[in-house]
Amino acid sequence: MNTFDSQSAHALLLQNVGRFIELDETQQNLYLSLFKEKRIRRKDFLLQPGEITRYEYFVVQGALKVYTLDLHGKPHVSMFAIEDYWTGDMASFLTQQPSSYFIEALEDTEVLMISKENWDRLFQIIPAFEQFYRNLYQRSLVSYIQRTNQGISLSAEERYHIFLKKYPFLINRISQKDLAAYLGVTPEYVSMLRNKLSKK
Amino acid sequence: MNTFDSQSAHALLLQNVGRFIELDETQQNLYLSLFKEKRIRRKDFLLQPGEITRYEYFVVQGALKVYTLDLHGKPHVSMFAIEDYWTGDMASFLTQQPSSYFIEALEDTEVLMISKENWDRLFQIIPAFEQFYRNLYQRSLVSYIQRTNQGISLSAEERYHIFLKKYPFLINRISQKDLAAYLGVTPEYVSMLRNKLSKK
DNA sequence: GGAAAAAAATAAACTAGTTTAAGAAATTAC
DNA sequence: GTAATTTCTTAAACTAGTTTATTTTTTTCC
Numbered sequence: 001m002n003t004f005d006s007q008s009a010h011a012l013l014l015q016n017v018g019r020f021i022e023l024d025e026t027q028q029n030l031y032l033s034l035f036k037e038k039r040i041r042r043k044d045f046l047l048q049p050g051e052i053t054r055y056e057y058f059v060v061q062g063a064l065k066v067y068t069l070d071l072h073g074k075p076h077v078s079m080f081a082i083e084d085y086w087t088g089d090m091a092s093f094l095t096q097q098p099s100s101y102f103i104e105a106l107e108d109t110e111v112l113m114i115s116k117e118n119w120d121r122l123f124q125i126i127p128a129f130e131q132f133y134r135n136l137y138q139r140s141l142v143s144y145i146q147r148t149n150q151g152i153s154l155s156a157e158e159r160y161h162i163f164l165k166k167y168p169f170l171i172n173r174i175s176q177k178d179l180a181a182y183l184g185v186t187p188e189y190v191s192m193l194r195n196k197l198s199k200k
Numbered sequence: 201m202n203t204f205d206s207q208s209a210h211a212l213l214l215q216n217v218g219r220f221i222e223l224d225e226t227q228q229n230l231y232l233s234l235f236k237e238k239r240i241r242r243k244d245f246l247l248q249p250g251e252i253t254r255y256e257y258f259v260v261q262g263a264l265k266v267y268t269l270d271l272h273g274k275p276h277v278s279m280f281a282i283e284d285y286w287t288g289d290m291a292s293f294l295t296q297q298p299s300s301y302f303i304e305a306l307e308d309t310e311v312l313m314i315s316k317e318n319w320d321r322l323f324q325i326i327p328a329f330e331q332f333y334r335n336l337y338q339r340s341l342v343s344y345i346q347r348t349n350q351g352i353s354l355s356a357e358e359r360y361h362i363f364l365k366k367y368p369f370l371i372n373r374i375s376q377k378d379l380a381a382y383l384g385v386t387p388e389y390v391s392m393l394r395n396k397l398s399k400k
Numbered sequence: 401g402g403a404a405a406a407a408a409a410t411a412a413a414c415t416a417g418t419t420t421a422a423g424a425a426a427t428t429a430c
Numbered sequence: 431g432t433a434a435t436t437t438c439t440t441a442a443a444c445t446a447g448t449t450t451a452t453t454t455t456t457t458t459c460c
Contacts, residue, residue: 156446185446185448186448186449188449188450189448
């Protein structure tokens with residue numbers, strides 16, 4: 001695992017925010033100063049059930065999976081996050097109630113993390129960030145709603161095809177087991193689907 | 201259908217907001233002035249797919265169901281709203297993109313509705329409302345996430361029992377068909393579940 | 401670089417929930 | 431108040447996805 005490259009991490013974060021709002025150099029430096037850096041190794045956790053999450057995470061390098069265990073102990077993956085993605089447990093972050101999610105590194109991973117207090121500080125100094133933040137939030141809410149609707153209205157096979165189309169860059173980085181836990185089926189069934197698809 | 205009783209509608213709305221923030225009389229009157237009244241008859245719609253929703257709705261009297269049709273044309277109910285409930289299509293309201301939901305009255309229904317512009321006006325004049333609004337929002341997000349997790353991890357039978365326990369007051373007001381569309385199963389299956397339960 | 405562990409494939413028996421269809425009960429509408 | 435429509439029940443055949451178990455392939459780790 002390499003050392004954390006602050007410079008390129010910061011460049012990625014600024015590029016991310018730059019897609020929504022324009023900042024001068026002073027503002028950029030303020031923004032960057034509000035984040036902490038963190039590195040975690042493959043199979044380690046950023047968050048575990050029962051913990052109250054204080055941060056939102058921006059992935060600089062690596063890959064994370066966010067998942068919960070159901071009553072039967074089976075994992076359900078709610079999202080994968082790679083470079084340039086924001087992640088976290090919105091419900092626990094917002095309500096400051098214990099999380100029911102694991103956030104686990106699939107590879108050695110580097111994140112930049114920011115607390116609620118630092119967001120609030122930022123909003124006071126640079127109000128334009130409220131717009132950025134609301135946008136971030138709304139987009140994740142909307143994609144959450146869409147994913148839920150897919151889970152409701154599509155078969156596992158249809159969801160598998162949509163995943164392949166929408167996230168082709170993820171397939172090489174996640175296991176079939178984790179993909180199954182994301183699609184909501186057994187790994188055996190994914191195996192069968194993949195096999196069926198390759199025969200066409 | 202009775203005439204809209206503005207006075208008790210307003211009383212209910214003030215009682216609702218009063219559970220979160222304290223307002224003096226001037227503030228109460230400002231708040232009330234930002235709502236429009238609307239009555240719709242059973243089987244009529246507050247919103248239909250393709251429309252961009254401009255309002256959020258507070259139910260004063262009656263009952264609504266919020267649902268969408270899947271690719272096979274089957275309805276999936278995402279929520280029921282009765283007196284003292286807020287409802288709407290958050291995704292369309294936020295993004296100003298066409299909705300994919302129906303909001304249909306199950307009974308003759310009276311609502312108070314407020315636009316995004318009026319919320320913004322309110323935030324400027326009485327900042328305490330930002331807190332109330334964020335709270336409203338966060339609560340609905342959290343319950344949305346919980347419901348999704350239930351759909352993922354519980355059997356239809358378990359979801360049926362949870363529904364009975366959590367919303368006993370709704371059972372007499374909705375059809376078995378709509379309950380089935382909420383639980384994500386066929387009406388026939390709900391019929392079987394009910395029968396099975398009553399034999400215990 | 402090879403042993404141990406984890407992941408993936410295959411296949412057969414199984415189950416939760418669907419589909420179809422037909423009759424009984426309850427609501428609605430004039 | 432009764433005819434028409436909708437809702438609910440029951441039951442049997444069916445299907446998408448699960449479970450279990452065994453084998454093969456890939457990855458991990460010292």
